[in-house]
Amino acid sequence: xxxxxxxxxxxxxxxxxxxxxxxxxxxxxxxxxxxxxxxxxxxxxxxxxxxxxxxxxxxxxxxxxxxxxxxxxxxxxxxxxxxxxxxxxxxxxxxxxxxxxxxxxxxxxxxxxxxxxxxxxxxxxxxxxxxxxxxxxxxxxxxxxxxxxxxxxxxxxxxxxxxxxxxxxxxxxxxxxxxxxxxxxxxxxxxxxxxxxxxxxxxxxxxxxxxxxxxxxxxxxxxxxxxxxxxxxxxxxxxxxxxxxxxxxxxxxxxxxxxxxxxxxxxxxxxxxxxxxxxxxxxxxxxxxxxxxxxxxxxxxxxxxxxxxxxxxxxxxxxxxxxxxxxxxxxxxxxxxxxxxxxxxxxxxxxxxxxxxxxxxxxxxxxxxxxxxxxxxxxxxxxxxxxxxxxxxxxxxxxxxxxxxxxxxxxxxxxxxxxxxxxxxxxxxxxxxxxxxxxxxxxxxxxxxxxxxxxxxxxxxxxxxxxxxxxxxxxxxxxxxx
RNA sequence: GGCCCCUUCGUCUAGCGGUUAGGACGUCGCCCUCUCACGGCGAAAACACGGGUUCGAUUCCGUAGGGGUCACCA
Numbered sequence: 001x002x003x004x005x006x007x008x009x010x011x012x013x014x015x016x017x018x019x020x021x022x023x024x025x026x027x028x029x030x031x032x033x034x035x036x037x038x039x040x041x042x043x044x045x046x047x048x049x050x051x052x053x054x055x056x057x058x059x060x061x062x063x064x065x066x067x068x069x070x071x072x073x074x075x076x077x078x079x080x081x082x083x084x085x086x087x088x089x090x091x092x093x094x095x096x097x098x099x100x101x102x103x104x105x106x107x108x109x110x111x112x113x114x115x116x117x118x119x120x121x122x123x124x125x126x127x128x129x130x131x132x133x134x135x136x137x138x139x140x141x142x143x144x145x146x147x148x149x150x151x152x153x154x155x156x157x158x159x160x161x162x163x164x165x166x167x168x169x170x171x172x173x174x175x176x177x178x179x180x181x182x183x184x185x186x187x188x189x190x191x192x193x194x195x196x197x198x199x200x201x202x203x204x205x206x207x208x209x210x211x212x213x214x215x216x217x218x219x220x221x222x223x224x225x226x227x228x229x230x231x232x233x234x235x236x237x238x239x240x241x242x243x244x245x246x247x248x249x250x251x252x253x254x255x256x257x258x259x260x261x262x263x264x265x266x267x268x269x270x271x272x273x274x275x276x277x278x279x280x281x282x283x284x285x286x287x288x289x290x291x292x293x294x295x296x297x298x299x300x301x302x303x304x305x306x307x308x309x310x311x312x313x314x315x316x317x318x319x320x321x322x323x324x325x326x327x328x329x330x331x332x333x334x335x336x337x338x339x340x341x342x343x344x345x346x347x348x349x350x351x352x353x354x355x356x357x358x359x360x361x362x363x364x365x366x367x368x369x370x371x372x373x374x375x376x377x378x379x380x381x382x383x384x385x386x387x388x389x390x391x392x393x394x395x396x397x398x399x400x401x402x403x404x405x406x407x408x409x410x411x412x413x414x415x416x417x418x419x420x421x422x423x424x425x426x427x428x429x430x431x432x433x434x435x436x437x438x439x440x441x442x443x444x445x446x447x448x449x450x451x452x453x454x455x456x457x458x459x460x461x462x463x464x465x466x467x468x469x470x471x472x473x474x475x476x477x478x479x480x481x482x
Numbered sequence: 483g484g485c486c487c488c489u490u491c492g493u494c495u496a497g498c499g500g501u502u503a504g505g506a507c508g509u510c511g512c513c514c515u516c517u518c519a520c521g522g523c524g525a526a527a528a529c530a531c532g533g534g535u536u537c538g539a540u541u542c543c544g545u546a547g548g549g550g551u552c553a554c555c556a
Contacts, residue, residue, distance in 0.1 A: 366520040442516030454518035
């Protein structure tokens with residue numbers, strides 16, 4: 001369906017979207033998706049994507065939180081246009097609009113006290129009916145007010161009729177105006193409320209499309225009251241459903257990782273994987289699953305954003321992450337993994353070791369679905385003898401193993417050249433002579449070389465470790481001569 | 483509780499009155515194979531329920547279930 005306001009628009013109106021997080025912690029995974037959708041929509045239409053930090057709640061806003069949000073945005077490469085705005089810089093403008101509304105008779109000074117409000121709520125509670133503020137100051141003439149008493153400025157909300165939003169995601173949503181009460185625009189200390197601030201800022205910034213979480217849909221009706229009273233153009237709204245945890249409730253701390261920083265720093269997720277995952281959570285483009293940034297910008301639209309909330313699925317994110325790890329360059333992955341490896345082995349990696357890690361990447365990559373697994377799979381390269389051996393590897397080194405390893409050692413020692421092909425011939429030769437399957441020989445060899453029961457292909461391991469180190473590790477597990 | 487929104491495989495989704503209801507993750511089986519992965523092939527798996535319109539409904543209405551929101555927070 002067409003939005004009448006849009007079709008009435010003449011000229012090439014530039015699309016302007018925004019992401020307006022409140023800096024009370026990290027960049028929330030849900031916020032990241034909201035930011036992503038806004039970014040995509042703006043880029044898709046050649047418009048602007050703005051960032052505005054909603055820091056008017058000074059008690060809860062911190063610089064660290066602001067930094068965390070900017071950091072997360074940069075990591076996901078969601079670049080914004082112009083500077084990062086701070087809502088707190090505009091409070092006098094907000095107050096100005098509140099007074100303009102007052103002058104227009106669209107708002108009024110309300111001298112109700114906290115006690116009166118509390119009493120009203122208690123009464124509503126007792127009568128089991130919803131509480132709506134009904135201020136007796138609404139229709140008073142201004143001179144009746146007690147000049148020195150503290151007051152708030154409330155919007156004179158319409159009481160008849162209904163307010164309608166043609167939401168790009170939710171469709172037509174209507175609410176009876178009787179449901180809306182006179183919300184506060186300016187607090188008794190003169191500071192603006194969120195409801196006023198967003199509307200004023202969005203208008204001043206020229207925001208054309210408000211794409212945000214579903215949890216703001218109810219707010220939109222009240223915000224529209226301000227917009228109409230000021231005679232400003234209504235933005236196009238798109239309220240996207242929230243991301244839920246596996247249990248179906250709004251994503252929160254108890255669901256584990258909610259900040260994008262923990263996906264990067266604790267779960268070893270690549271930004272392109274999270275980008276792709278978040279994009280597909282609540283939006284689809286036919287059967288496409290692996291979607292590049294370029295295609296995302298080319299394809300993104302609001303029409304295909306789903307109307308129902310979606311559950312966060314770590315398994316699918318990891319699958320995507322595995323895909324992007326396999327796609328990533330060996331050098332980049334080595335750089336990323338080195339940090340984890342260094343904490344695993346308790347020391348820094350040398351330049352040579354970083355080069356070795358890069359060389360090993362083609363064998364390591366397909367075996368990891370996050371950077372942690374990638375790093376753990378690489379540690380055998382950097383361990384020092386005698387190797388620590390895990391339980392399963394220890395089992396592989398029992399019985400006939402030392403005897404077989406002695407033969408392997410002899411065969412490998414005899415190699416004229418240290419190549420995977422020759423090593424394979426040698427090891428196969430040992431298994432044939434011993435009359436056992438290759439696995440019977442390869443597994444003890446793997447345990448001796450890596451201390452683990454799983455690793456990259458054993459002949460690749462031999463090459464990566466090199467002749468000297470390989471032979472020494474095998475020798476450590478051979479039959480001990482008496 | 484009032485108001486608002488939602489409902490296709492376990493999960494993310496495609497579908498826009500007629501399809502053997504498609505894909506992906508996950509699960510299971512097989513293949514590949516020196517282990518684990520990767521990769522390949524295949525399987526099980528969904529339109530919440532009840533009505534109504536229609537020759538026909540995953541589109542309409544109720545019910546149920548889920549979610550969101552109800553501050554001098556944002």
